Amino acid sequence: MVNSSYVIMLQAAPDDYLAGQQALQCAQDLVTKGNQLKQVFFYGPAVIYANQFLQGPSGAPNLQEQWRKFSTENNIPLVVCATVGSQYGLEALPPPAGNLAEGFVAGGLAEFIETLAKAEHFLQFQGSGSC
Template identity: 35%
Template sequence: MASITCLIQHSPEQGHHSYSAYKFCQAAVAKGHQIKQVFFYGDAVHHGNALAHQSADEQDVRQLWQSLASNHQFPLVICATVAARHGIVAAGDLKDFSDGNLAPGYHAGGLAEYMEAVATSDRLVQF
């Protein structure tokens, strides 16, 4: 079976992109493929914002990702540099905001971590 790294570049508010990526990864693991990493870049870093909320009539794609990653043991990585520009920080990264606002199940990483996943994957899928 193939190992796959997934790159997402659209915000969760553009839910159809993220939801399509989620359904792709869900189908891939159901067929026995391994997801090496899901990397959120650009506006997609907002997936990792614990303070953001969906309206009651919308599906929360952030939680879908958290559940899928937890059940199938793959990392949800948001680009740390882009996230910091958007005010999304991990606990302890800023002196005045020690609790951070990075959602559980996500972690901040760099392009080196992403490139390592790409280099060791059979496929890269971009959404």
């Protein structure tokens, strides 16, 4: 049974591990509790998550892989804003034409707004650098 519908927006860059882990944990908790997570939207610096060449420092959690695993296991779309992505060097096509990482889909703000409008709840993770 579905309890409530949610949309998550992540804006923190991948090197903001705390924000990334908080968002991922929140997404996992929502799904575990039987809620419908309609979409995880990557906006602002978080679009870098969708770059297939993303490399974290040694020992750091691979949040890109963890998001991909979460998405695959729970059938949750990971949507990256294509327009902002292009401003961060993201070519929103799978290799070799672009550098969009497996598991992510490029979308637009229109798709996000339409999904948001239908969702009951919205959660936003801006990150620690968003002062």
